[in-house]
Amino acid sequence: MKIGGIVALFNHTMHKVSTSIEYKEKLTQFLKDNGVNPNDKANQTTLDTYKIIFKEYWENSAQWIEFANAKTIKEWEDSTNKVSLNKDDTFSTAKGPAVGITNDRSGKVLLSTKLFKKTNWYLGYPIENDITEFRAYDEVRKWTGTLDPLGVRHLLNITTFFTNNFK
Numbered sequence: 001m002k003i004g005g006i007v008a009l010f011n012h013t014m015h016k017v018s019t020s021i022e023y024k025e026k027l028t029q030f031l032k033d034n035g036v037n038p039n040d041k042a043n044q045t046t047l048d049t050y051k052i053i054f055k056e057y058w059e060n061s062a063q064w065i066e067f068a069n070a071k072t073i074k075e076w077e078d079s080t081n082k083v084s085l086n087k088d089d090t091f092s093t094a095k096g097p098a099v100g101i102t103n104d105r106s107g108k109v110l111l112s113t114k115l116f117k118k119t120n121w122y123l124g125y126p127i128e129n130d131i132t133e134f135r136a137y138d139e140v141r142k143w144t145g146t147l148d149p150l151g152v153r154h155l156l157n158i159t160t161f162f163t164n165n166f167k
Contacts, residue, residue: 031120038121046120047111056160065109067116076103076110089114130157 031038034053036046044067051058051065066072068091073083081103084092089112091098099112115123137151147155 028121036120038119040120042115042118042120042123046123050123056157064106065111067111067113069113072110076106076108078103078105081105083110085112130154134158 028038030053034049036049036053040046047065047067064075066075068076068083068085068089073085077083083101086092086097088097091101091110091112093101099114100109102109131154134151134154137148137154141147141151
């Protein structure tokens with residue numbers, strides 16, 4: 001699992017790298033074309049819209065992403081995945097505070113209501129996550145000559161999204 005450790009290191013670094021201006025402009029226009037103002041505050045309505053406009057991601061995921069409340073926390077939790085909420089509306093995890101967490105058994109994603117303080121642009125996470133993750137795996141590929149299967153999956157997600165939405 002040496003590659004996994006290297007990817008984790010680059011993930012941390014690459015998450016800090018800003019996205020290209022061209023990409024941000026295209027995604028901003030895509031959101032606007034689909035009735036989402038990227039500068040408005042994130043909310044449940046936008047999350048529901050994202051489930052439709054990011055259809056490829058939704059269909060290839062656990063098909064469950066919700067903002068945290070008593071009901072959704074109960075649905076998300078299982079015998080090994082428990083949630084603790086901090087006073088600032090973030091989650092406590094083994095890796096530290098987080099605004100989004102994935103149940104490692106079911107794949108369900110639970111979002112913190114702290115995201116309500118962020119914009120819809122910030123909530124438009126699926127494609128941005130694939131780009132960031134692919135960059136990390138691609139750095140490892142440059143060193144090893146091999147692209148890990150997870151890196152390939154992220155690249156396919158990016159390619160499919162842009163092919164379907166920017167013709």
